[in-house]
Amino acid sequence: SQQGEEDPQALSIQEGENATMNCSYKTSINNLQWYRQNSGRGLVHLILIRSNEREKHSGRLRVTLDTSKKSSSLLITASRAADTASYFCATVMNTGFQKLVFGTGTRLLVSP
Amino acid sequence: DAGVTQSPTHLIKTRGQQVTLRCSPKSGHDTVSWYQQALGQGPQFIFQYYEEEERQRGNFPDRFSGHQFPNYSSELNVNALLLGDSALYLCASSLATGGSEKLFFGSGTQLSVL
Numbered sequence: 430s431q432q433g434e435e436d437p438q439a440l441s442i443q444e445g446e447n448a449t450m451n452c453s454y455k456t457s458i459n460n461l462q463w464y465r466q467n468s469g470r471g472l473v474h475l476i477l478i479r480s481n482e483r484e485k486h487s488g489r490l491r492v493t494l495d496t497s498k499k500s501s502s503l504l505i506t507a508s509r510a511a512d513t514a515s516y517f518c519a520t521v522m523n524t525g526f527q528k529l530v531f532g533t534g535t536r537l538l539v540s541p
Numbered sequence: 542d543a544g545v546t547q548s549p550t551h552l553i554k555t556r557g558q559q560v561t562l563r564c565s566p567k568s569g570h571d572t573v574s575w576y577q578q579a580l581g582q583g584p585q586f587i588f589q590y591y592e593e594e595e596r597q598r599g600n601f602p603d604r605f606s607g608h609q610f611p612n613y614s615s616e617l618n619v620n621a622l623l624l625g626d627s628a629l630y631l632c633a634s635s636l637a638t639g640g641s642e643k644l645f646f647g648s649g650t651q652l653s654v655l
Binding site for chain 2: 460462464470471472473474477517519521526527528529530531532533534
């Protein structure tokens with residue numbers, strides 16, 4: 430079963446705009462990761478945030494984590510058409526086992 | 542440096558048949574995990590192999606089995622295929638030690654059961 434939900438399910442924006450995706454989960458976690466998937470193929474790791482961190486940056490990506498609300502958000506700034514993909518959050522409950530529990534995903538469409 | 546490779550890319554089977562999917566992990570990785578992704582859904586964890594043994598298993602029936610070889614490559618076997626087994630099967634590799642917890646995914650095998 431899925432760990433939680435992502436919101437929105439789909440997002441359509443113009444190039445240059447920012448895109449924000451939200452993820453909620455159900456259980457205590459060790460870390461939360463965001464992955465990107467193009468056209469239903471393999472997933473690519475974007476960023477990892479640990480349960481004792483509140484915010485993390487990587488290039489145009491900014492991730493926040495609120496463990497009290499069991500939620501995370503992914504912000505992509507200055508989006509490009511190449512950012513069009515599905516984005517998934519995934520939680521890890523126990524470090525050492527690297528078992529990911531994925532959310533339902535957000536489909537992002539960035540129009541030129 | 543080769544990433545995670547999976548074969549075949551696509552596969553069509555009929556109900557009741559058996560299928561074997563293959564995965565070679567990223568060079569240097571020793572742990573292989575398998576995920577099933579139904580259309581429009583997030584991937585779901587099937588099982589994980591480390592040191593040639595199944596270390597963890599998700600909520601999948603015994604029809605799903607696997608194997609890991611001494612060179613760390615892995616196979617996923619599904620017996621008595623059902624229509625509902627149609628999905629993208631993803632292999633992911635990682636290193637059990639060293640502190641990095643991100644997974645590297647292959648491009649997947651698209652299985653269609655008719």
